[in-house]
Amino acid sequence: MSPLDISPQRGDAGDGIGGRPPRIDGLAKIRGEAAYAMDQPVEGLAHAVLVTATIAAGWVRGIDRTAAEAAPGVLLVLTPGNTPPLHAASTWTGEAPPTSEYRPLEPEIRHVGQQIALVVAESLEQATEAATLLRVDYEAAPFLADFTVPDAGEGQDLPPLTIERGDADTALASADIRISAEYGTPREYNVPIEPHGLTARWDGDALTLWEPSQWLDGMARNYAEWFGIGFEQVRLISPYIGGGFGSKALALPHGAIAAQAARMLGRPVKLVLTRPQTFTAFGGRAATRQLLELGADADGHLLAIRHRGWQETSRNGLWVEPLNAATALMYEVPHLSSRQRVVPVNTVTPSAKRAPGENPSAFALECAMDELAYALGQDPLALRLRNEPGRDPHSGKLWSSRRMREAYAAGADSFGWARRNPTPGAMRDGPLRLGWGMAAGTYPVRRSAGEAMVRILADGGVEVASSTSDMGTGAYTILAQTAASVFGLPLARVRVTLGDSTLPRAPVSGGSQMAGLMTGAVDKAARAAREELIGLALNDPRSPLRGVANTLAVAEGRLIAPRGEAPPLPIAELLTAIGRDRVEALRDTLAENGLKPEDRYRAFTTVSTMRAPTDGEYSMHSWCAHFVELAVDEALGSVRLRRIVTAFDAGLLYNPRLAESQIKGGIVMGIGQALLEGGIVDRRHARVLNNNLADYLLPTHADIPPIEVISVGEPDPHASALGGKGVGELGIVGLAAAIANAVFHATGKRVRDLPITLADLC
Template sequence: MSLIGQPVSRVDGRAKVTGGAQYAAEFDVRGLVHAALVTSTMPHGSILTMDTAAAEKADGVLAVITHLNADRLPYRRMKERPAVDPPSGEALRVFQDADVVFSGQPIGVVVAQTVEDARHAARLVRVTYNEAAEKTTFDSARAAAPSEATAEDGEPGETRRGHAVRALDEAEVRVDATYVHPREHHNAIEMHATIAAWDGDRLTLWDKTQWVGNTRAVIAHVFGLPEDHVRVISPFVGGAFGSALRAWPHVTVAALAARRVGRPVRIELSRRECYTSIGFRPHTEQRVALGARRDGRLTAAIAEVAAQTSTYEEHAEETINAARTTYACPNVLTRYRFVRMHTNTPTSMRAPGHVSGAFALECAMDELAVQLGMDPMQLRILNHADRNEADDLPWSSKELLACYRTAAERFGWGERSWQPRALRDGGTLIGHGMATAIYPAHRSAASASATLFADGTALVRTAASDMGPGTYTAMTQVAADALDLPLPRVRFELGDTDMPKAPVHGGSMTMASVGCAVRAACETVRGELGADGAAYAEALRRRGLDHIEASADA
């Protein structure tokens, strides 16, 4: 029987519950010292003065670094922008000038013998500012169209299919409402942390990241290093779901500070700093207007989105895609606009854009069902999109109708009254609703290696990540199945740029991408040895080998 999909205990579970799993801040590096950020206390302007004298004299302090004395970093031009970065704008350049563009921006760092000494000294730094007019409230009246670069990256300011405005005017039944989705912060159990250690011109980073390859590329770009001079290690990630996609400013700060003091430096953001040093799901305001015939068939859909971004980057999301693709409709108009604010740049969070867009669209569909006097599930089934009408292409796969049927059976949907406020338990109102969500099936190139040993065990490695969904266990299952070995005989390792390349651990693509590479590597090494399962050890002994290794791409 195949091991894939079987309910097995997590292979990394014991290490996690006994403290054996090491997260970024927990590595014991010889000579380690600690760093604490100094952050801006106003949202827009420039620094006039920074008095670091008291901090420099504090117990245990090794260095205080600000824009006044920081190394000028080359920020070497990258061949292509990282896929997880916004398509337009420039990332924050740490300690390179006096400009302040959001409250909580890192403007200095204190390095000390202990974390307590560092944090105490950071509070002693005195800063004065030349404050400028700030934009810290969301105002959709300031919304502006995306740049050309953002539009070319797949988030255009406007899309049209048919004549939505006219069709809405002529619709027999209409819903027109505005839906607000506030900003959300990830708040994973593990806070963001980096340890940086230099060995000559080579840098090792222990970092909380969903993509070790990206952190290596970005830091090599910042410091003007060859990529093979940077190693990133991240075997365990204590939750992220988008927050650890990018190499945030504190990673650069750790490396900068370590080079200055000539010792490994550890920086761990506080919970408060995770609200400003790390991105978040952006605030959005969406107007959704739907038009339909009396029988429930959609005739018009308009979705207008105003989304928060920073003043220095355009973080765009696929918020409009819900209206473009979820339901069959001949007349669709979408508009996407940015509201630039003096905050840090938003970032991906768990189905970025899809969540916000589906929230607004599905609320509007429920409102339409009430106006029609129609079961909300039947309304959705009636308007099921049999093909991708936005791109005029067939779906590669789609089981939405089967999901509707299965969910209806399991939740007793047929017994539900479609009228609002109809279901009660005594004096308590009981919510009983449904909504539709669709998400693309992403896949990217990946590589893996597999090694068979004479003791009948196997080692499989790839530079993937596991922020909690079970990469360790799932890949071990794939490998054990491909090698025809018992699960305990297979060891899987990830999270190191010295391993074969893997794509970003995001977009629900890890199993489809890395899983294929793992299987290919296992099949390759099995084929090269010309043996099966229990015969591996004997085959290696006949060849006089203690192991055999193979790599594969997928």
């Protein structure tokens, strides 16, 4: 078995779509057999260490390399002064670059942790030692540490995010009940356990990269453009990924530097970022603030929402975290005004972290709905039900499916919400105050084209191949299930190969779109291969089934005549009889996405053809409702979660076990967001102090209560070929609000800035 192949360990005929088999890559992972990108043995490896800036703004006047270059084992020291430029690459949205040159090592410094040098040596220890010998001469300049310092100003308006529906100001003024509150979220980092890194090897003009990737084709295109070589000359290999959460979708500067060093040395180079370096090599979620004003009539019908959002970005890059993504969608509200501003500060450019936009948006909105419920003297769940929109209030389109009422009902029932005493502090368990809180969440259905190869092998087994990746989501398993369904095969007879850019193409595994689009592509290719097989069985002169019927069924590895006209024929026997060693079909879903064959490259290597949730007749989204019980120790101010019930609508679940596990993963991350996570900015130096796993707190097992996940979805034929909607990001959306609302219920204290810590509650 090649290291890229995964053979299912378990299976039965019920392992098709909708079945609950465990992950087929699971055993290899827990046995340590799964080789991650940086585990790949590559001969003649040289080891690289990055050196990063210690000032927030200014210039590198010079770097003295003498001592480092003279250190034992050192092969190469790259600095801004001695590194030739690369070609600028087009953006991930497919826009042409503004300049022609790209210099991953620049003398101008815009944030602490910016990469300024690379030291390559025979061993990692030698490179690490030599890196300490570089003498950097800086010229420091004034900087902005974060967007809450007074000098940061109001930033720039983001007109594409402006929404003006009706007249929010007038409606607010005439509302019976109004609330107004400001909510904040800090910088939050992705922190996958596998850090960023890569091994780069050149063979002539061909570049092979072993690098964890959520988007093999997009990253391969980026490297090809940087180095001025063809897309086909780049091979990116990423069979397993130790988590990404949005941080491994794009080629990053350290990848350019390592690949350049490999080319200059004529030797493969391996670079693994240190944990602190991962905090500045990729930006994570931008810090945000939102001012929300809600107005309702005395019955609790929402009249108006006024929403103002601020977020930070970097000095040299714009990342937009759309703060009204949930605000504009969740409730029936005739008057809505929303604006957003972005403030550049001296930080690495923020980027995608699980549910960018929807996550902070729902935190503010769902806390504000709880505040409104208390202002009205109504139950928070009843308030939400009263304002359920029959159609998308923003686009005016009908929902493709919105089983939010069913989610509220199922979640509340299982949780026992009806037994809640609404008075803050009224529910106790001995010395502990109990808090019951709830909130809703949503995530859009995004769609792109996919491509897959399905191969029926001589032994009757089936192979599926695609360049798409599995970050731990279950892609290997659900794509095996898709083929198993079409051929009526046990999972053990399906082999899935993913994570290699030379395989059939796939767009980014982001935006929770991958499962829907790739099950569609695999299903299409599998059906085409099955049709061809049946055609050969009926028509090939050497086939034992020639002419026995008009059609044949395929199940359990055999071809079956509909009325028993002939005994079932194993696929393997047919292939032997007709002298074939395989039957294969390569199919894409470009046409289904309104694209032409000539759009293929662009469709898979940029996000320019990704379709919005309202592109088409309907507005398409996944939905969820969270119910949380926690206990607050009055003396200590500590919060312990006791149980969480989440009901969700993501349409058909390809594998309910894995979808539930995705929702739980989102919930766990939401617990971290609510109670633990946040980059602490030292304003004196504009650096994040807690840039390591000891100080950047993430939830551990002991922080996680029992979590019950209930699916209320039904197949949504508009959302995807097989009827599923996205799951990967849904679970985190609204969870922090449910916790903050439960904390209020327990204590009577509204904490509007995350994370909620002891200091807030003592």
